[in-house]
Amino acid sequence: MADEAAVLVEGMVKRFGATEALRGVDLQVPEGSVCGVLGPNGAGKTTLIRVLTTLLLPDAGRALVDGIDVVADAERARFRFGLAGQYAAVDERLTGRGNLRMFARLYRLSPKQARRRADELLERFELTRAADRVVETYSGGMRRRLDLAASLVVSPSVLFLDEPTTGLDPRGRAEVWDAIRDLVATGTTVVLTTQYLEEADQLADLVAVIDSGRVVARGAPQALKAVTGGERLEVTVLAVDDLAPAADALRSATGIEPVLRPETRTLDTGMSGAPGEVARLVRELDAAGVVIAHLNVRRPSLDDVFLRFTGHPAGRPEAAA
Numbered sequence: 001m002a003d004e005a006a007v008l009v010e011g012m013v014k015r016f017g018a019t020e021a022l023r024g025v026d027l028q029v030p031e032g033s034v035c036g037v038l039g040p041n042g043a044g045k046t047t048l049i050r051v052l053t054t055l056l057l058p059d060a061g062r063a064l065v066d067g068i069d070v071v072a073d074a075e076r077a078r079f080r081f082g083l084a085g086q087y088a089a090v091d092e093r094l095t096g097r098g099n100l101r102m103f104a105r106l107y108r109l110s111p112k113q114a115r116r117r118a119d120e121l122l123e124r125f126e127l128t129r130a131a132d133r134v135v136e137t138y139s140g141g142m143r144r145r146l147d148l149a150a151s152l153v154v155s156p157s158v159l160f161l162d163e164p165t166t167g168l169d170p171r172g173r174a175e176v177w178d179a180i181r182d183l184v185a186t187g188t189t190v191v192l193t194t195q196y197l198e199e200a201d202q203l204a205d206l207v208a209v210i211d212s213g214r215v216v217a218r219g220a221p222q223a224l225k226a227v228t229g230g231e232r233l234e235v236t237v238l239a240v241d242d243l244a245p246a247a248d249a250l251r252s253a254t255g256i257e258p259v260l261r262p263e264t265r266t267l268d269t270g271m272s273g274a275p276g277e278v279a280r281l282v283r284e285l286d287a288a289g290v291v292i293a294h295l296n297v298r299r300p301s302l303d304d305v306f307l308r309f310t311g312h313p314a315g316r317p318e319a320a321a
């Protein structure tokens with residue numbers, strides 16, 4: 001129901017000169033859920049977030065955040081959402097505590113309230129021990145956590161996170177994911193953008209895949225992955241003549257048409273996920289007389305999702321359009 005959506009976007013269009021960054025985006029995010037906006041560089045993710053957070057005016061369409069129109073009623077809308085942008089908004093030269101107090105003052109909390117709110121947030125994001133160090137000395141994960149904390153000074157109903165873990169190492173990424181999960185557990189609605197299928201998979205209830213300013217697919221991460229297939233097997237054969245018999249063997253064993261890349265002597269196939277499947281496929285290849293040079297089992301990537309829904313690889317929009 002539109003009334004219960006924490007975020008409602010209808011026919012959103014945004015142009016920058018000749019560039020159509022958003023070409024009619026529709027989105028509905030139920031209260032208390034996490035929506036992942038998944039797309040490659042230049043897809044329009046940041047533009048969407050900036051329109052929703054009143055930083056840009058759309059050319060057409062409308063958006064409601066917590067029921068408030070972000071164009072007609074921008075001033076009120078600003079008190080309903082928090083934003084952690086793609087590039088950190090915290091001041092490197094201030095301490096973690098100093099940053100949070102400053103943000104709290106910007107949101108017009110009294111000095112006393114600001115101090116208390118900063119302490120609560122430092123505690124919640126496990127930054128208490130580092131609170132009095134300047135942000136310059138923080139790790140990437142700590143900065144992002146501080147940025148998240150700063151976006152929460154007014155307990156927003158909706159939190160927008162633009163690529164919250166891009167550039168972090170696996171440990172930093174896991175820390176930020178935990179922080180986001182904690183937030184979601186308190187009932188905050190989250191809209192996050194990402195270039196990583198895995199991130200959407202970990203955090204989102206619903207994923208909207210965007211490409212060149214349009215939503216090209218939407219659904220639960222499970223459903224998107226199911227369409228893409230489970231884990232994938234990449235087989236590199238020693239001799240290029242083995243490609244055809246290898247493809248025949250894989251096709252009859254899996255019932256799935258493998259993708260052939262003759263230039264690298266590689267076959268890439270979806271798998272059903274049955275136990276022992278890799279060993280079985282290797283035996284089939286062996287029985288067909290195929291000599292395997294290299295094997296690689298990998299999880300479906302954003303590229304696989306893209307290829308499936310758009311017919312072209314991520315990042316090369318016009319290749320097969």
Ligand SMILES: Nc1ncnc2c1ncn2[C@@H]1O[C@H](COP(=O)(O)OP(=O)(O)OP(=O)(O)O)[C@@H](O)[C@H]1O
Nearest residue numbers: 016019021039040041042043044045046047048086
């Ligand atoms: N201020 C601007 N002026 C002109 N063009 C812009 C502006 N902002 C974005 N664009 C263009 O709009 C399109 C969408 O950009 P956007 O920043 O929204 O993509 P994105 O999905 O956030 O990409 P990334 O993953 O690299 O952050 C791109 O073609 C970009 O060049």
Ligand SMILES: [Mg+2]
Nearest residue numbers: 045046047086
């Ligand atoms: Mg961006």
